[in-house]
Amino acid sequence: MLSTRQLRYFDALARHRHFGRAAQECAVTQPALSMQIKEMEDLLGVRLVERSRAGVRLTPIGEEAVARARGVLTALADMERSIRAHGRLLEGQLRLGALPTIAPYLLPRLLPEMAKRFPDLEVALRESQTETLLAELEDGALDLVILALPVEHPALETRALFDDPFYLAVPEGSGLFPGGIAHADAVCADDLLLLEDGHCLRDQALNVCQQVDRRRLRRFGASSLSTLTQLVANGLGVTFLPELHVRSEGGRVPRVRLVPFAEPRPARTIGLAWRRTLPFKADVEALARLIIACRAREEE
Amino acid sequence: MLSTRQLRYFDALARHRHFGRAAQECAVTQPALSMQIKEMEDLLGVRLVERSRAGVRLTPIGEEAVARARGVLTALADMERSIRAHGRLLEGQLRLGALPTIAPYLLPRLLPEMAKRFPDLEVALRESQTETLLAELEDGALDLVILALPVEHPALETRALFDDPFYLAVPEGSGLFPGGIAHADAVCADDLLLLEDGHCLRDQALNVCQQVDRRRLRRFGASSLSTLTQLVANGLGVTFLPELHVRSEGGRVPRVRLVPFAEPRPARTIGLAWRRTLPFKADVEALARLIIACRAREEE
DNA sequence: TAAAAATACTCCATAGGTATTTTAT
DNA sequence: ATAAAATACCTATGGAGTATTTTTA
Numbered sequence: 083m084l085s086t087r088q089l090r091y092f093d094a095l096a097r098h099r100h101f102g103r104a105a106q107e108c109a110v111t112q113p114a115l116s117m118q119i120k121e122m123e124d125l126l127g128v129r130l131v132e133r134s135r136a137g138v139r140l141t142p143i144g145e146e147a148v149a150r151a152r153g154v155l156t157a158l159a160d161m162e163r164s165i166r167a168h169g170r171l172l173e174g175q176l177r178l179g180a181l182p183t184i185a186p187y188l189l190p191r192l193l194p195e196m197a198k199r200f201p202d203l204e205v206a207l208r209e210s211q212t213e214t215l216l217a218e219l220e221d222g223a224l225d226l227v228i229l230a231l232p233v234e235h236p237a238l239e240t241r242a243l244f245d246d247p248f249y250l251a252v253p254e255g256s257g258l259f260p261g262g263i264a265h266a267d268a269v270c271a272d273d274l275l276l277l278e279d280g281h282c283l284r285d286q287a288l289n290v291c292q293q294v295d296r297r298r299l300r301r302f303g304a305s306s307l308s309t310l311t312q313l314v315a316n317g318l319g320v321t322f323l324p325e326l327h328v329r330s331e332g333g334r335v336p337r338v339r340l341v342p343f344a345e346p347r348p349a350r351t352i353g354l355a356w357r358r359t360l361p362f363k364a365d366v367e368a369l370a371r372l373i374i375a376c377r378a379r380e381e382e
Numbered sequence: 383m384l385s386t387r388q389l390r391y392f393d394a395l396a397r398h399r400h401f402g403r404a405a406q407e408c409a410v411t412q413p414a415l416s417m418q419i420k421e422m423e424d425l426l427g428v429r430l431v432e433r434s435r436a437g438v439r440l441t442p443i444g445e446e447a448v449a450r451a452r453g454v455l456t457a458l459a460d461m462e463r464s465i466r467a468h469g470r471l472l473e474g475q476l477r478l479g480a481l482p483t484i485a486p487y488l489l490p491r492l493l494p495e496m497a498k499r500f501p502d503l504e505v506a507l508r509e510s511q512t513e514t515l516l517a518e519l520e521d522g523a524l525d526l527v528i529l530a531l532p533v534e535h536p537a538l539e540t541r542a543l544f545d546d547p548f549y550l551a552v553p554e555g556s557g558l559f560p561g562g563i564a565h566a567d568a569v570c571a572d573d574l575l576l577l578e579d580g581h582c583l584r585d586q587a588l589n590v591c592q593q594v595d596r597r598r599l600r601r602f603g604a605s606s607l608s609t610l611t612q613l614v615a616n617g618l619g620v621t622f623l624p625e626l627h628v629r630s631e632g633g634r635v636p637r638v639r640l641v642p643f644a645e646p647r648p649a650r651t652i653g654l655a656w657r658r659t660l661p662f663k664a665d666v667e668a669l670a671r672l673i674i675a676c677r678a679r680e681e682e
Numbered sequence: 683t684a685a686a687a688a689t690a691c692t693c694c695a696t697a698g699g700t701a702t703t704t705t706a707t
Numbered sequence: 708a709t710a711a712a713a714t715a716c717c718t719a720t721g722g723a724g725t726a727t728t729t730t731t732a
Contacts, residue, residue, distance in 0.1 A: 143468055
């Protein structure tokens with residue numbers, strides 16, 4: 083049976099595509115690493131790497147092998163962490179990721195609460211879009227992410243936290259939706275301002291506005307909700323704002339009127355996602371409750 | 383990082399609850415195994431086993447650890463098999479499981495076809511009920527199972543093969559359903575004969591007969607479809623027979639009348655299930671097509 | 683006290699280091 | 708010609724064996 087050492091060397095080799103540098107990363111000499119790779123190839127009876135002067139290429143089988151090797155290494159690393167912490171995820175380091183449309187509004191309240199409740203926990207933060215978060219979660223660079231559900235991924239588990247309803251932000255005095263209730267169908271593509279591509283909030287908003295003609299949307303999107311509200315404040319259009327953002331601004335935004343939607347109010351579901359192989363559910367549950375409590379607190 | 387050797391020793395120790403016998407299984411001496419376990423405990427900073435005169439007990443953390451260790455070992459073993467076979471599942475050994483309500487009817491046709499199509503494949507068969515099959519699949523004792531879908535299991539993938547409609551088997555000359563079309567709602571609990579508990583076919587039949595009063599069902603069920611048809615033939619009641627079974631009997635059963643159900647015909651979905659970590663999809667697909675073709679052939 | 687695990691020590695296999703050769707561009 | 712990997716050879720770490728002690732029911 084292969085050793086974890088061989089898997090580690092092989093992973094490093096696949097990343098560096100260079101025996102010498104891979105060996106350096108593994109803190110061994112090049113022949114030591116070469117020998118282990120050779121041994122792996124002998125054990126598997128398969129050529130994993132194409133050696134050539136200009137670096138190294140993996141064979142197709144090698145690509146498959148490294149993907150599986152990384153899976154095994156991640157599972158093993160997760161096991162070690164879990165057991166070392168007596169199954170308590172909330173001690174030691176937690177690498178937490180969050181969407182840019184969530185992090186700035188939830189974390190300022192959450193992090194102090196977490197520090198109070200789990201004093202032995204050290205949180206490393208990362209803010210990225212859904213796709214990046216999920217990739218990093220999968221390959222073990224993150225432990226837990228806060229994002230919008232649903233997430234369909236076989237290696238991940240999720241836990242819904244709360245629904246975050248949308249408001250329609252219109253310029254103050256614009257006269258739109260004078261009844262104070264917005265209707266998704268009445269939003270016009272020419273007016274709609276959105277985040278740039280890749281933000282899931284953009285897709286969610288478009289989902290709500292099924293009938294909007296995508297071809298008539300403005301080409302360039304904003305990169306943050308703050309920018310977006312500035313645009314709205316200056317009369318350049320309307321946009322969707324999640325309640326989470328609105329709350330963090332104290333319930334109102336200068337020169338912008340926030341119009342609630344008609345029932346059923348469109349919303350995004352905020353939730354946690356993590357690798358199946360990482361933590362005990364009890365820990366995620368504890369954290370989930372803290373987050374929910376944390377959000378409820380803001381209602382005061 | 384832990385070595386695979388340590389994981390193997392630990393797994394053996396957890397199974398034998400005895401250092402000496404675990405060591406024997408691993409073909410090393412007791413002190414060698416003791417040292418590796420100690421090393422593991424040191425690396426993890428956790429006590430994994432309670433040593434006592436009368437054998438060994440795992441601590442709660444140890445239980446968690448061994449479960450995870452087995453997961454890692456299975457993933458690694460699957461990786462080795464896949465790569466060794468160049469991703470071709472259908473060479474070497476395939477440990478195949480099937481439900482007792484499928485195996486006797488499908489396999490006599492399938493196995494010769496498989497032998498013809500995949501000459502380098504050696505098939506090891508196991509026949510069990512759904513629960514057992516899934517457990518053995520998960521812990522690596524089986525590679526692939528044929529059963530009734532749906533199967534909801536995070537570590538497993540599935541592939542539907544075909545729908546297998548039910549017939550109602552009634553005693554010849556009983557006068558039931560003279561129109562030649564059965565209606566699920568007209569089946570009476572007093573008449574209904576079923577397989578014993580644990581057979582998924584039993585549950586599926588009860589699902590079709592939503593209105594049947596479960597309390598009035600006979601206490602003891604048959605252990606095979608053959609027994610069941612004997613009971614029906616002797617006028618003791620009626621039962622559900624899957625088409626797969628009927629076909630294998632040449633389309634008719636002595637002294638039993640087979641009544642098709644009204645549309646939509648109730649059916650069970652037969653499918654394949656396997657660990658996500660094991661094979662390439664292409665191989666499962668190849669086998670799936672063979673099975674489907676194999677069943678279609680019988681229609682002649 | 684007796685069975686089982688831990689410890690002490692010794693040995694050897696194998697991983698790793700150094701020096702060198704081979705290979706491919 | 709030269710950078711990179713393979714090979715050869717030596718060293719040393721650590722895994723495993725044998726003998727023995729310690730533990731505990």
